[in-house]
Amino acid sequence: MLLxxxxxxxxxxxxxxxxxxxxxxxxxxxLMSIELILNAVNINLIAFGAFNHTxxxxxxxxxxxxxxxxxxxxxxxxxxxxxxxxxxxxxxxxDVMKG
Amino acid sequence: xxxxxTNAWLIPLIPALSFVVILLFGKRLPNKGSEVGVIAxxxxxxxxxxxxxxxxxxxxxGEEHLRPAANxxxxxxxKFGPSETHFxxxxxxxxxxxxxxxxxxxxMVHIFSLEYLRGDRRYTYYFAALSLFTxxxxxxxxxxxxxxxxxxxEGMGVCSFMLIGHWWEDKANSDAALKAFLTTRTGDxxxxxxxxxxxxxxxxxxxxxxxNQAALAGHMPHTLLLVAGIALxxxxxxxxxxxxxxxxxxxxxxxxxxxxxxxxxxTMVVAGVYLVARFYGVFSQAFHIFTPGNSGFNLxxxxxxxxxxxxxxxxxxxxxxxxVLAYSTVSQLGYMVMALGVGAWTAAIFHLFTHAxxxxxxxxxxxxxxHSGSHHSFDMKKDxxxxxxxxxxxxxxxxxxxxxxxxxxxxxxxxxxDEILVGAGHNGYVAFMVIGLIGAMMTAGYMTRCVWxxxxxxxxxxxxxxxxxxxxxxxxxxxxxxxxxxxxxxGFGLHYFQKWTANPVVESxxxxxxxxxxxxxxAAAALSVTLVLIAIAFAxxxxxxxxFGFLHGLTERNATAKAGYTFVEQxxxxxxxxxxxxxxxxxxxxxxxxxxxxxxxxxxxxxxxAAGSRVVAEFVYRYIDQDLVxxxxxxxAFSxxxxxxILRRMQTGRVQQYAAAFFGFGVVIxxxxxxxxxxxx
Amino acid sequence: xxxxHLALVHGLNVAQQIAFFALAGAMVLSALRMVTTKNLxxxxxxxxxxxxxxxxxxxxxxxxxxxxxxxxxxxxAIVVLMLFGLFLTxxxxxxxxxxxxxxxxxxxxxxxxLFGVLGVTLQxxxxxxxxxxxxxxxxxxxxxxxxxxxxHDFVVPFEVASILLLAALVGAVVIARRD
Numbered sequence: 001m002l003l004x005x006x007x008x009x010x011x012x013x014x015x016x017x018x019x020x021x022x023x024x025x026x027x028x029x030x031l032m033s034i035e036l037i038l039n040a041v042n043i044n045l046i047a048f049g050a051f052n053h054t055x056x057x058x059x060x061x062x063x064x065x066x067x068x069x070x071x072x073x074x075x076x077x078x079x080x081x082x083x084x085x086x087x088x089x090x091x092x093x094x095d096v097m098k099g
Numbered sequence: 100x101x102x103x104x105t106n107a108w109l110i111p112l113i114p115a116l117s118f119v120v121i122l123l124f125g126k127r128l129p130n131k132g133s134e135v136g137v138i139a140x141x142x143x144x145x146x147x148x149x150x151x152x153x154x155x156x157x158x159x160x161g162e163e164h165l166r167p168a169a170n171x172x173x174x175x176x177x178k179f180g181p182s183e184t185h186f187x188x189x190x191x192x193x194x195x196x197x198x199x200x201x202x203x204x205x206x207m208v209h210i211f212s213l214e215y216l217r218g219d220r221r222y223t224y225y226f227a228a229l230s231l232f233t234x235x236x237x238x239x240x241x242x243x244x245x246x247x248x249x250x251x252x253e254g255m256g257v258c259s260f261m262l263i264g265h266w267w268e269d270k271a272n273s274d275a276a277l278k279a280f281l282t283t284r285t286g287d288x289x290x291x292x293x294x295x296x297x298x299x300x301x302x303x304x305x306x307x308x309x310x311n312q313a314a315l316a317g318h319m320p321h322t323l324l325l326v327a328g329i330a331l332x333x334x335x336x337x338x339x340x341x342x343x344x345x346x347x348x349x350x351x352x353x354x355x356x357x358x359x360x361x362x363x364x365x366t367m368v369v370a371g372v373y374l375v376a377r378f379y380g381v382f383s384q385a386f387h388i389f390t391p392g393n394s395g396f397n398l399x400x401x402x403x404x405x406x407x408x409x410x411x412x413x414x415x416x417x418x419x420x421x422x423v424l425a426y427s428t429v430s431q432l433g434y435m436v437m438a439l440g441v442g443a444w445t446a447a448i449f450h451l452f453t454h455a456x457x458x459x460x461x462x463x464x465x466x467x468x469x470h471s472g473s474h475h476s477f478d479m480k481k482d483x484x485x486x487x488x489x490x491x492x493x494x495x496x497x498x499x500x501x502x503x504x505x506x507x508x509x510x511x512x513x514x515x516x517d518e519i520l521v522g523a524g525h526n527g528y529v530a531f532m533v534i535g536l537i538g539a540m541m542t543a544g545y546m547t548r549c550v551w552x553x554x555x556x557x558x559x560x561x562x563x564x565x566x567x568x569x570x571x572x573x574x575x576x577x578x579x580x581x582x583x584x585x586x587x588x589x590g591f592g593l594h595y596f597q598k599w600t601a602n603p604v605v606e607s608x609x610x611x612x613x614x615x616x617x618x619x620x621x622a623a624a625a626l627s628v629t630l631v632l633i634a635i636a637f638a639x640x641x642x643x644x645x646x647f648g649f650l651h652g653l654t655e656r657n658a659t660a661k662a663g664y665t666f667v668e669q670x671x672x673x674x675x676x677x678x679x680x681x682x683x684x685x686x687x688x689x690x691x692x693x694x695x696x697x698x699x700x701x702x703x704x705x706x707x708x709a710a711g712s713r714v715v716a717e718f719v720y721r722y723i724d725q726d727l728v729x730x731x732x733x734x735x736a737f738s739x740x741x742x743x744x745i746l747r748r749m750q751t752g753r754v755q756q757y758a759a760a761f762f763g764f765g766v767v768i769x770x771x772x773x774x775x776x777x778x779x780x
Numbered sequence: 781x782x783x784x785h786l787a788l789v790h791g792l793n794v795a796q797q798i799a800f801f802a803l804a805g806a807m808v809l810s811a812l813r814m815v816t817t818k819n820l821x822x823x824x825x826x827x828x829x830x831x832x833x834x835x836x837x838x839x840x841x842x843x844x845x846x847x848x849x850x851x852x853x854x855x856x857a858i859v860v861l862m863l864f865g866l867f868l869t870x871x872x873x874x875x876x877x878x879x880x881x882x883x884x885x886x887x888x889x890x891x892x893x894l895f896g897v898l899g900v901t902l903q904x905x906x907x908x909x910x911x912x913x914x915x916x917x918x919x920x921x922x923x924x925x926x927x928x929x930x931x932h933d934f935v936v937p938f939e940v941a942s943i944l945l946l947a948a949l950v951g952a953v954v955i956a957r958r959d
Contacts, residue, residue: 759883759886
């Protein structure tokens, strides 16, 4: 197999995730897009790990999965809190930091 | 005795530990942590005296006197690539002198503060900050590499910020703190650039000695060296309050008076002078200070010379006694920088040495006046006058300090100022010698005015003036004693100071330009003292006997004189230049044109009716918004008085727009980098 | 691509290539649908497809332990959590409403440029580089090697990660708690 096949696929997933994070209104959808980005990173890590003949890539991917789980937990908690206070999770409407 | 030299690293370490102790346990101690600070600074002071004695023994004991007692390798700090950076101390005459001065003044200020800040709401915090400041300054002056110097330099900046804003509840004080911090930071950009450049120019080393040697050996391309020198000069201008960035120092007087005495008169503000003196190899080569036939001008000397006159003029129009002293400090720092610029290295650091004592004396005297004489006011015209009877000790010490500052024989200021003037003449910088003489006359004039307004005439305040308690007069007397005798170590043609601080870098720089130290000259001394006495007599006659009647009220009668007075009183409009023109244009570079439109809209809003302008502002807003942001903000919360800020609109509060900008610019930059790489390989 | 010609020479690689492109195609389509669909629950299901595809890729790269973890944690926990999030916030579940904000085209352009930059860089750096999925240990299993690595070389990051999870747990409870 070619290393670049994996890397380009990961790059594509990454960019799709970026598009989703920038263009989606619903905050849960934004969280999903961020998961997409993290997955792209994981694919890269494992592909490079296989390329280098080391398990370090897989160990790092494992850590990324752990961090992603934590991120989703906290992220959804924040989303719930926003929903409770504002009755909407549209990111367009969360602009209290407007100057 | 060499124990002191090899263990001089204890001197900065003790106040640093004191800072931690005060911070953690200060509030629970019986004296709220002040005792820790005083004890720590006393210990450092004793060590500094030991170091000074050991150094003097070494310096006068034969052939190895020039070699610095450096301990360049306390421990390995970090390394990257081929270069290792060691944390170390560098002990030579300059460092020893500053260790002594800093610990001495710090001790005096600590004792003074015990009484002056008694019952302050942030007493513990104040002493913690003082300790941290002392540690930073001591770290800087004993630094063996330029990163360590930077560490101490920035540490001092932070402490200066904290202490100027000590009473931050008052908006003016926190504004002054911010101004001081930001102005000095502006210069610090130069420091970063300069230190980075010298790092590479000297072959990837932070070691100051190696940098100086490399500069003197001519290994550096002169253009690059000149750029590095100018960048470093920026740091000097910021930190040592030289023209045109001097505006922060008078505002810094918002801090407690002992802080002004320690940080903004005696020690921190001389950091810039120290920087030039420490990197003298770089500076003298970059600006050709010793090159014969160099027409007698260079950037360092010009900045110093201009600062002397500009600041001295400003000192004449101040009503606030601390501001008179602040401008005087700026002016005296100008002397030091000018002295370095004209190659009078010893004279410059000698002036630094003597100036620390009499200026700290004057500031603490002003503090004493406000503490016990004028009910916490610093306004000479409103709340002072005639205090000589009620406050005899403060009066005598203040007058002696002023005389020392003015340069009256045989007080400290006389010897150092005289050396600067003689040195300037000796090295062919005649124009700067004349500037120095004029500056000396002006110094005498404004100090006479200050003394007269404070201690003579009728009492104009509303308090009950009395003499200050012993914790305040004690330091005053000690400092006055130093203000009298400090000059004698290099006076009367003795030149002890010169032997003790002799610096191999400076000597090789002078040899390159075939220049020698200027000899003492009684004729020059007599000339400067005479001029100073004339100035004092003139000012005295003007204030006490109302002589020169045509001058009184001149500013009311004569338009030109009034314009000149306003120009000086407005501090040459430099503050306006910085805040309105420079900061203003930097804040809004993108939408300069739109800003112009808005300015006019605002004018309309102020002058015209509110309703009409609101419509105009709404229109302009929509127009610009469509063009610039292409956003669909409805402009509901927009109001006429907010119309001026363009940047405000970029802060939509919508995270996704920020993220889009972030990713967009990131992609553009990476893309450009990629293109550049593709084309260069 | 010169590499794919080479890859087709070996019998085993043909199967791998077929599997890879099948997975990759499904992932690309699902990812695109995920960020464009107008139905929230569908988006979550498309995400599941992408995650499952990634697990398949891990197996192709002989990272079977990560593949299993991926299925368990991502599909089993995270997607379910996402769905819970959708239900709890009473998101509109039908199709038809606009889920995108008004900077959709800007975002599309940025993502496209990002892909262009990344693609060019990757092609420059790794064009024609082969990667083979031979297991690292002789026993044919990577799981043992990962276990040894985590508890030898990466024990400190492992502990840090556990602290992080604990902090996230407590943090999520504190934030979402009704009081």
